[in-house]
Amino acid sequence: xDTWYIKYTSLPCSSYWETALTNPHSxxxxxxxxxxxxxxxxxxxxxRLAARGYDLVLVARREERLREVAAxxxxxxxxxxxxxxxxxxxxxxxxxxxxxLASDASITLLVNNAGFxxxxxxxxxxxxxxxSMIAVNITALTLLTKAALVAFKARNAGTIVNVGSGxxxxxxxxxxxxxxxxxxxxxxxxxxxxxxxxxAVRIQLVLxxxxxxxxxxxxxxxxxxxxxxxIVMTTEDxxxxxxxxxxxxxxxxxxxxxxxxxxxxxxxxxxxLLQAMFxxxxxxxxxxxx
Ligand SMILES: NC(=O)c1ccc[n+]([C@@H]2O[C@H](COP(=O)([O-])OP(=O)(O)OC[C@H]3O[C@@H](n4cnc5c(N)ncnc54)[C@H](OP(=O)(O)O)[C@@H]3O)[C@@H](O)[C@H]2O)c1
Numbered sequence: 001x002d003t004w005y006i007k008y009t010s011l012p013c014s015s016y017w018e019t020a021l022t023n024p025h026s027x028x029x030x031x032x033x034x035x036x037x038x039x040x041x042x043x044x045x046x047x048r049l050a051a052r053g054y055d056l057v058l059v060a061r062r063e064e065r066l067r068e069v070a071a072x073x074x075x076x077x078x079x080x081x082x083x084x085x086x087x088x089x090x091x092x093x094x095x096x097x098x099x100x101l102a103s104d105a106s107i108t109l110l111v112n113n114a115g116f117x118x119x120x121x122x123x124x125x126x127x128x129x130x131x132s133m134i135a136v137n138i139t140a141l142t143l144l145t146k147a148a149l150v151a152f153k154a155r156n157a158g159t160i161v162n163v164g165s166g167x168x169x170x171x172x173x174x175x176x177x178x179x180x181x182x183x184x185x186x187x188x189x190x191x192x193x194x195x196x197x198x199x200a201v202r203i204q205l206v207l208x209x210x211x212x213x214x215x216x217x218x219x220x221x222x223x224x225x226x227x228x229x230x231i232v233m234t235t236e237d238x239x240x241x242x243x244x245x246x247x248x249x250x251x252x253x254x255x256x257x258x259x260x261x262x263x264x265x266x267x268x269x270x271x272x273l274l275q276a277m278f279x280x281x282x283x284x285x286x287x288x289x290x
Contacts, residue, residue: 028053031106031108032109033111035111035144038069039214041113041163055081058070060085070083105151111161115136116218118178118221141185156199157200162185164205166210168182174221174222204246206253210227210232212233
C-alpha cells in the first residue's frame, strides 16, 4: 500500500497575494474544494472553476503536482489557489478535508473527484488495493459529502459534485471493486436529493464514460490505446460537459450519453423494481408453502 501521510499547508503559492489583489472576480463565487486535483479530470475542474472566478483548495497526495496546478491557475486567472496535501485512503487525510469543510464558511463548492481503479479480477487484487479503493472512492467521498452538506444546509447555499462512472451501472468484467464503488456513488448521491429538497443546496452526480487520464495507467489492465477511439472523450470535453450540465440544473450529468432517454427509462424502471421488491408473499415461482 502507498505510504500514507497528511500534510496540510496554509502557505499560498508564490503569486497568491499579488494576484488576489488584481482579479476583481477572485473569491466572488466563493471557494471550491477539488479532490484529485493533481491530474486528469480534477486538474481540468481546477482550471475551469478558476476561470469562473472560484478560489481553490486543491486536494491530492502529490504536492508538487498540486503546486503546479495552483501556480497555473493563479497565473492564468488571478485567483487564490491553496494546496492541501492529503491521502484520502487514510482517516487522518480525510479528516483534514472534513475539518476544512466544516470550518471555512467561504467554501461554496465541493468536487468529490478523487478516485482510482484496478483492472484485475478480485482474486488477483491485493487486499491493500481493495481497502484503499473503498476508502477513497466510498468512505472519503461519503464523509466529505456529509461535511459539505451539513455546512451548506446551515447556510442554505452550496453545491456538491460527486464523480461516479458509467461503469457503475452494470457488472463490467475485470473491475469488480471499482464498478461497485461507482454503483455506491450513484445510489448514495441520488439518495441525497431528498435531503436538499426545498433548499438552495445543489447536488450533481457526474457519470463520465471513458476519459483520457492517468487513471488508466494507475488501473493497469487495458490501456487507452486499446479502446476504440470513438468511445474515449477528452478530459476537457468531459469537464466542460459536466459544468454545462450543472449550469442547466441537471442532477445527473452523463457527458458521453448521447440519448438521455435511456437514463430516464432506467430510472423509471429501477423505481418500479424498488416498489415491486417488497411483498410479504414469496413469489409463486418458488412454490413455497404449496
Ligand atoms: N478516466 C476515466 O475514464 C474515468 C471514467 C469514469 C470516471 N472516472 C473518475 O474520475 C475521477 C478522476 O479520475 P481520472 O480519470 O482523472 O484519474 P487520474 O488522472 O488518475 O486522477 C485521479 C486523482 O485522484 C487522486 N487520488 C487518488 N488516490 C488518492 C488518495 N489516496 N488520496 C487523495 N487523492 C487521491 C489522484 O491524486 P494523487 O495521486 O496525487 O493523490 C488524482 O489527482 C475518479 O473518481 C475516476 O473514478 C474516470
